[in-house]
Amino acid sequence: MKIIVLMKQVANKDAILRINKAATWIEEADLTYEVNESDGYALEEALRLKEKLGGEVIVCSMGPTRVKSVIKDALARGADRAIHVVGDELAHIGPFAAATILAEAIKGEQSDLVLTGLQSDDYGFAQTGVILAELLGMPHATIVIEVDASGEQLRVKRELENGWYQWYTMPRPALLTIQSGISQIRYATLKGIMAAKKKEIREVTPASAAPNGGSHQRVTKIYFPEKTKQTQFLGNGDAKAGAVQLAEKLRSEARII
Amino acid sequence: MSNGILVFAEHRAGAFNKITFEAIAAAQQLGTSLKQPVTAVVLNKDAGLAREIAAFNFDKVISAENDKLAEYTPDAYTDAMQHVVRALDPRYVIMPHTYLVRDFAPKLAARFGRSVVSDCLRFAADDGGSVVFSRRIFLGKIDADVVTEDESPVFATFQSGAFRGEQSEKGTGAPVESMAVEIGEVRMHPEPAFQEVKQAVDLSKADVIVAIGRGIKSQEHIALAEQLAAALGGDLAASRPICDAGWLPIDRQIGSSGQTVAPKLYIALGISGAIQHLVGMKNAGTIVAVNKDPEAPIFDIADYGIVGDLFDVIPTLTEEVKKLKG
Ligand SMILES: Cc1cc2nc3c(=O)[nH]c(=O)nc-3n(C[C@H](O)[C@H](O)[C@H](O)COP(=O)(O)OP(=O)(O)OC[C@H]3O[C@@H](n4cnc5c(N)ncnc54)[C@H](O)[C@@H]3O)c2cc1C
Ligand SMILES: Nc1ncnc2c1ncn2[C@@H]1O[C@H](COP(=O)(O)O)[C@@H](O)[C@H]1O
Numbered sequence: 190m191k192i193i194v195l196m197k198q199v200a201n202k203d204a205i206l207r208i209n210k211a212a213t214w215i216e217e218a219d220l221t222y223e224v225n226e227s228d229g230y231a232l233e234e235a236l237r238l239k240e241k242l243g244g245e246v247i248v249c250s251m252g253p254t255r256v257k258s259v260i261k262d263a264l265a266r267g268a269d270r271a272i273h274v275v276g277d278e279l280a281h282i283g284p285f286a287a288a289t290i291l292a293e294a295i296k297g298e299q300s301d302l303v304l305t306g307l308q309s310d311d312y313g314f315a316q317t318g319v320i321l322a323e324l325l326g327m328p329h330a331t332i333v334i335e336v337d338a339s340g341e342q343l344r345v346k347r348e349l350e351n352g353w354y355q356w357y358t359m360p361r362p363a364l365l366t367i368q369s370g371i372s373q374i375r376y377a378t379l380k381g382i383m384a385a386k387k388k389e390i391r392e393v394t395p396a397s398a399a400p401n402g403g404s405h406q407r408v409t410k411i412y413f414p415e416k417t418k419q420t421q422f423l424g425n426g427d428a429k430a431g432a433v434q435l436a437e438k439l440r441s442e443a444r445i446i
Numbered sequence: 447m448s449n450g451i452l453v454f455a456e457h458r459a460g461a462f463n464k465i466t467f468e469a470i471a472a473a474q475q476l477g478t479s480l481k482q483p484v485t486a487v488v489l490n491k492d493a494g495l496a497r498e499i500a501a502f503n504f505d506k507v508i509s510a511e512n513d514k515l516a517e518y519t520p521d522a523y524t525d526a527m528q529h530v531v532r533a534l535d536p537r538y539v540i541m542p543h544t545y546l547v548r549d550f551a552p553k554l555a556a557r558f559g560r561s562v563v564s565d566c567l568r569f570a571a572d573d574g575g576s577v578v579f580s581r582r583i584f585l586g587k588i589d590a591d592v593v594t595e596d597e598s599p600v601f602a603t604f605q606s607g608a609f610r611g612e613q614s615e616k617g618t619g620a621p622v623e624s625m626a627v628e629i630g631e632v633r634m635h636p637e638p639a640f641q642e643v644k645q646a647v648d649l650s651k652a653d654v655i656v657a658i659g660r661g662i663k664s665q666e667h668i669a670l671a672e673q674l675a676a677a678l679g680g681d682l683a684a685s686r687p688i689c690d691a692g693w694l695p696i697d698r699q700i701g702s703s704g705q706t707v708a709p710k711l712y713i714a715l716g717i718s719g720a721i722q723h724l725v726g727m728k729n730a731g732t733i734v735a736v737n738k739d740p741e742a743p744i745f746d747i748a749d750y751g752i753v754g755d756l757f758d759v760i761p762t763l764t765e766e767v768k769k770l771k772g
Contacts (some may be wrong), residue, residue, distance in 0.1 A: 191660070199661070200584070204586060246719070283561050310638060313581075313584075314513075315560060316551075316552035316561050319520075319548075320556040323524075323553045323557070330550075331545070348545070349545055352703075353640070355639040357635065357637070358635045359633050359635070360633060369687070370684065380703055405560045409578065409592070411588050411591075413588060416746050421751070423750060424752050424753075426754075428736075428756070431753075432758070432763040436763055436769075439711070443711065443749070446655065
């Protein structure tokens with residue numbers, strides 16, 4: 190089974206975000222990056238499917254040179270080879286343009302399965318995978334939390350809202366968007382890190398970052414959300430003092446203690 | 447010339463879901479701002495539910511009908527909606543940001559060579575008829591104003607809670623128009639939806655919940671939060687990543703894919719406050735948030751906030767609570 194996993198690099202979740210001067214995006218100069226959370230789970234699922242059924246896992250990441258660290262980490266965890274779609278602007282394009290370029294980069298692979306994360310933690314479009322499936326002519330399922338690929342047909346468990354679930358069957362090749370928590374993620378081993386150095390990373394440079402004539406969604410301004418609730422902040426920077434005041438408030442105002 | 451606003455009315459198991467009425471409110475308000483008529487569309491095998499929604503103030507209700515719409519699949523819904531959108535040629539297509547819409551709307555938009563302005567919170571329309579959508583990015587930490595240079599149709603989804611369902615306007619009975627839609631091959635075959643066996647822990651009756659998020663850093667530190675919960679006589683709960691990592695069982699998870707709770711006191715420790723978490727706990731009586739990031743969205747719904755390190759806060763708070771309780 191040949192499996193392609195799409196992995197995006199996003200700002201580290203613990204990073205304190207600052208808005209740039211033009212208020213068009215966050216300040217990127219001193220930002221640290223990590224792999225998008227659900228994409229890490231998509232890779233793990235691909236590796237497990239390969240262990241069970243044999244085949245090959247190919248990771249594909251699109252963006253500036255910095256995304257190489259996501260690729261290298263995936264190779265160290267056990268992916269066989271990688272495709273890097275290179276371009277500085279490619280981290281900031283809408284999901285239709287992104288899916289168009291990604292489709293171009295991976296369609297020659299003729300994979301049996303494409304796995305993506307269910308949504309990116311920065312832009313949060315929740316669309317790239319589904320659009321990609323449409324462009325590749327594949328059936329898809331979103332928010333997948335279990336995959337059974339042992340039979341002729343693919344059988345997947347989808348998470349629905351409010352504690353409901355549903356199994357779907359569909360033919361291969363197919364695209365699945367993976368939900369976080371589908372399985373426990375492995376760490377890269379030293380051996381894996383060494384082996385990764387010899388693995389192929391194919392670079393692809395798209396002709397244009399804006400296929401089909403440009404961006405369909407343009408961010409004009411970003412800002413911190415307006416706070417709607419009057420929060421009483423306690424401690425004034427001193428966490429321990431805040432804790433003491435809080436206990437007192439819980440007794441005298443909230444009357445919970 | 448494309449015109450009007452089309453709102454997608456979602457239903458499951460024979461009933462519209464609550465967020466559909468929020469989408470209706472959003473579409474009606476957009477219609478008022480732009481002076482454009484609003485049409486609702488219901489996909490189904492017959493017109494039963496479409497007649498129900500006709501009680502709202504719409505220009506008309508389209509009942510898109512085909513036997514393949516008896517149950518939801520992305521293939522059938524996309525084909526049907528594509529047919530309706532082509533027939534009506536609306537300027538805007540408004541949908542609720544549900545799991546079902548997330549599953550087919552991007553595919554639908556792709557058929558028109560574009561994507562969806564997804565998960566919006568608000569819109570602002572000016573006199574010239576241009577619309578700015580605001581959506582939340584970075585897991586709720588930042589808002590972004592977005593304009594689209596698309597020709598019609600523009601597809602947009604609104605987040606749960608962005609509009610109030612009660613604000614959707616009733617009308618005098620909109621005409622229902624049946625439209626037989628063509629649907630090609632449907633490749634996915636759904637089995638009946640089900641719920642997992644009853645959860646071992648029912649947090650919905652807890653009075654006090656101490657909830658931990660990724661800020662707790664490692665599994666060993668959970669004991670700290672447990673001691674606080676014990677001192678308060680409360681239960682321990684968590685955000686999704688904690689349960690994903692296997693540090694706590696899934697029945698301790700709060701949020702859209704976990705439990706919904708409304709305790710008297712909810713203490714969120716190292717939880718950022720993503721919408722999927724907030725929907726599970728925002729109705730708590732008193733909400734306390736401890737986070738080292740002053741911009742963390744959890745503070746937006748907190749009554750009391752401490753900006754600081756949870757490892758400083760928890761032990762002191764536990765001691766103080768014990769003292770006060772005597
Ligand atoms: C379809 C879908 C369904 C989902 N369902 C759920 C759900 O049911 N429940 C749920 O919770 N999530 C759910 N999520 C995930 C959700 O979007 C967030 O990713 C998740 O809630 C984030 O968890 P967190 O706040 O613990 O982690 P993070 O967002 O990483 O936040 C950690 C916070 O801890 C703070 N912090 C770090 N260190 C410290 C310290 N020492 N002291 C104080 N503060 C510190 C940081 O400033 C940060 O704000 C879902 C997502 C999707 C897409
Ligand atoms: N630049 C990218 N490189 C690789 N994968 C991506 C990229 N952008 C989006 N994806 C994939 O598409 C998923 C959904 O992203 P989004 O539509 O932005 O929410 C992500 O979880 C990734 O798996």
